[in-house]
Amino acid sequence: MHFRLFFAGLVVYLLDRISARIPRGQDKFMCIVDLKGWGYANSDVRAYIAAIEIMQSYYPERLGKALMVHVPYIFMKAWKMVYPFIDTNTRDKFVFVDDKNLEETLQREMDESQVPEMYGGKLPTVPLTDD
Numbered sequence: 001m002h003f004r005l006f007f008a009g010l011v012v013y014l015l016d017r018i019s020a021r022i023p024r025g026q027d028k029f030m031c032i033v034d035l036k037g038w039g040y041a042n043s044d045v046r047a048y049i050a051a052i053e054i055m056q057s058y059y060p061e062r063l064g065k066a067l068m069v070h071v072p073y074i075f076m077k078a079w080k081m082v083y084p085f086i087d088t089n090t091r092d093k094f095v096f097v098d099d100k101n102l103e104e105t106l107q108r109e110m111d112e113s114q115v116p117e118m119y120g121g122k123l124p125t126v127p128l129t130d131d
Contacts, residue, residue: 007044011051015059028064030110032119036070043078049085056087067109068096069119 018029055063083091097105106115115121 007047008050008054011054012058015055015062019059019062028062030065030067031063032067032069032106032116034069035072035075038072038075040074043074045078045081048078048082052082052086052090056090061089063090063093065109066094067105068094069102070099071096 018031022029095105095109103120106119106121110121113122116123116125118125
């Protein structure tokens with residue numbers, strides 16, 4: 001239970017920070033969700049459903065696309081349980097990217113200046129805090 005509350009709070013914090021940083025005149029954001037190292041210990045399906053409900057209810061249409069990378073097999077099992085609870089418009093925004101097509105997909109979806117350095121682009125990592 002405590003993890004779900006923490007996770008929901010983290011989701012709200014991150015979405016607030018991201019929304020505050022979106023340039024004026026732009027209303028959507030794209031994100032890369034790197035699931036490398038995700039495992040069974042991370043599979044609190046109810047927490048994920050709560051996070052998606054927060055996104056759908058309080059940040060509607062802010063997500064342009066979520067590129068899911070380094071997706072382990074076990075995540076897909078959890079995804080199948082969460083999938084039915086996701087609104088169709090939101091569901092279509094999750095794009096699962098094969099590892100072998102990662103760089104090609106990122107270059108097609110994003111300007112090279114917006115692709116993080118860790119994925120072969122030119123964007124340095126920037127913390128979400130003001131520190």
